[in-house]
Amino acid sequence: xxxxxxxxxxxxxxxxxxAAWVDKANxxxxxxxxxxxxETEEECRxxxxxxxxxxxxxxxxxxxxxxxxxxxxAERRAQLLGAADQREALGDSP
Numbered sequence: 216x217x218x219x220x221x222x223x224x225x226x227x228x229x230x231x232x233x234a235a236w237v238d239k240a241n242x243x244x245x246x247x248x249x250x251x252x253x254e255t256e257e258e259c260r261x262x263x264x265x266x267x268x269x270x271x272x273x274x275x276x277x278x279x280x281x282x283x284x285x286x287x288x289a290e291r292r293a294q295l296l297g298a299a300d301q302r303e304a305l306g307d308s309p
Contacts, residue, residue, distance in 0.1 A: 218245065221288060222281035233274045235285040242293035244285055248272030 217239040224232040236245040251259070251273050259271045274282070 219288065219292075221285040222278070224275060224278055225281075226275075226277060233272075233278055235278070235281050237285055237288045237292060239292060242289045242296060244289050246272055246274055246282075248274040 218236040219239055221235040221237060223234040226232070233246065233248045235247075237243070238245065249272065251271055255273070256271060259265070265271070
C-alpha cells in the first residue's frame with residue numbers, strides 16, 4: 216500500500232498525534248487521532264453501530280486545513296484513477 220502523507224497536527228511536539236494520509240491506490244482517506252472517551256463512544260454507537268474492525272477517532276479542529284487538503288488530494292487521485300480505469304476498459308495503456 217502506498218500512502219501519501221498529507222499532514223500532522225500543527226501543535227505536535229513529539230510526532231505522536233493526529234495525522235492524515237491518502238491511499239494512492241484507491242484514494243481512500245486515512246486518519247490517525249485520539250481515542251474518544253467512553254461517553255463519546257456510546258453516543259457514536261447510538262447513531263451508528265460499529266463492528267470490531269471499525270473505529271472512531273477524535274481529530275482536533277485545528278486540523279481542518281489538513282483534512283481539506285487530504286480531501287482535495289483524494290478527489291484529484293480518484294479522478295486520475297477513474298481516468299486510468301476508463302483507459303484500461305478501452306484497452307489503452309497510460
